[in-house]
Amino acid sequence: MTTTSRTAVVTGAARGIGADVAKRLAADGFAVAAVDLDEAACKTVVEAIEGAGGRALAVGVDVSDENGVQAAVERIAAELGEPAVLVNNAGITRDNLLFKMSVDDWDAVMDVHLRGSFLMARAVQGYMTKAGWGRIVNLSSTSALGNRGQANYAAAKAGLQGFTKTLALELGRFGVTANAIAPGFIETEMTAATAERMGVPFEELKAGAAAQIPVGRTGKPEDIAHAVSFLAGEGAGFVSGQVLYVAGGPQA
Numbered sequence: 162m163t164t165t166s167r168t169a170v171v172t173g174a175a176r177g178i179g180a181d182v183a184k185r186l187a188a189d190g191f192a193v194a195a196v197d198l199d200e201a202a203c204k205t206v207v208e209a210i211e212g213a214g215g216r217a218l219a220v221g222v223d224v225s226d227e228n229g230v231q232a233a234v235e236r237i238a239a240e241l242g243e244p245a246v247l248v249n250n251a252g253i254t255r256d257n258l259l260f261k262m263s264v265d266d267w268d269a270v271m272d273v274h275l276r277g278s279f280l281m282a283r284a285v286q287g288y289m290t291k292a293g294w295g296r297i298v299n300l301s302s303t304s305a306l307g308n309r310g311q312a313n314y315a316a317a318k319a320g321l322q323g324f325t326k327t328l329a330l331e332l333g334r335f336g337v338t339a340n341a342i343a344p345g346f347i348e349t350e351m352t353a354a355t356a357e358r359m360g361v362p363f364e365e366l367k368a369g370a371a372a373q374i375p376v377g378r379t380g381k382p383e384d385i386a387h388a389v390s391f392l393a394g395e396g397a398g399f400v401s402g403q404v405l406y407v408a409g410g411p412q413a
């Protein structure tokens with residue numbers, strides 16, 4: 162394993178895509194702060210990283226809590242190192258058709274994806290601009306293009322694309338890039354929960370999705386971790402403000 166003094170912060174790192182991203186960035190040589198609602202839930206990821214010879218810190222915070230985010234980022238800077246990479250991955254779904262969608266469903270999704278990404282980016286940007294180097298990667302989705310039953314989630318994921326492009330414009334001169342990854346169907350607890358909500362066995366939902374995907378399979382968290390690894394790397398310094406669809410086909 163290569164070593165670096167750089168620190169990466171991954172939100173929603175306790176499971177799913179975030180857990181794989183955290184482990185991949187650690188394998189790339191970053192010290193990794195695994196951030197999630199429940200600090201104890203990040204233990205497995207932290208132990209896996211440390212077991213492989215890396216450095217990691219579990220941090221429990223709700224990314225939509227302004228004071229909590231500020232305190233969490235300050236703790237990461239003090240205990241692990243000043244953030245050089247931020248991956249805004251924490252996410253939730255509250256799917257419903259528009260006429261049945263509650264204000265709470267709308268607000269909850271906006272709070273985690275948009276407010277959370279804004280608060281995290283605002284809290285880390287000072288360290289990155291001071292260092293003259295930084296990488297911000299925001300998790301969008303193919304749902305940004307529109308998805309039945311996801312008016313809230315689609316709006317948030319499309320909003321993250323505009324947010325990303327604006328960060329790229331503002332922070333580029335300080336050596337900080339900002340990009341978005343828009344995954345298609347990835348096998349995680351989020352998509353398993355969607356299957357359950359629809360009353361369809363997960364295997365059936367996956368098979369149906371795979372049949373529509375040009376490469377003939379659904380995605381896995383490591384597919385997204387690989388793309389994050391590229392965008393977080395030294396060599397990607399001239400890639401900024403982009404939305405990379407990682408969906409097994411030309412989704413955009």
Ligand code: NAP
Binds near residue numbers: 173179222249300349
């Ligand atoms: P997941 O398995 O549901 O994991 C999401 C993680 O985020 C969970 O550990 C969750 O914690 C955490 N989280 C939720 N709200 C949070 C908050 N307010 N503060 C901190 N952490 C919070 O989801 P995933 O499938 O890995 O998705 C990861 C990201 O990729 C999300 O942004 C999602 O929208 C996006 N994405 C996923 C897919 C897909 O097909 N899976 C496709 C496109 C985009 P708890 O367990 O405590 O709730």
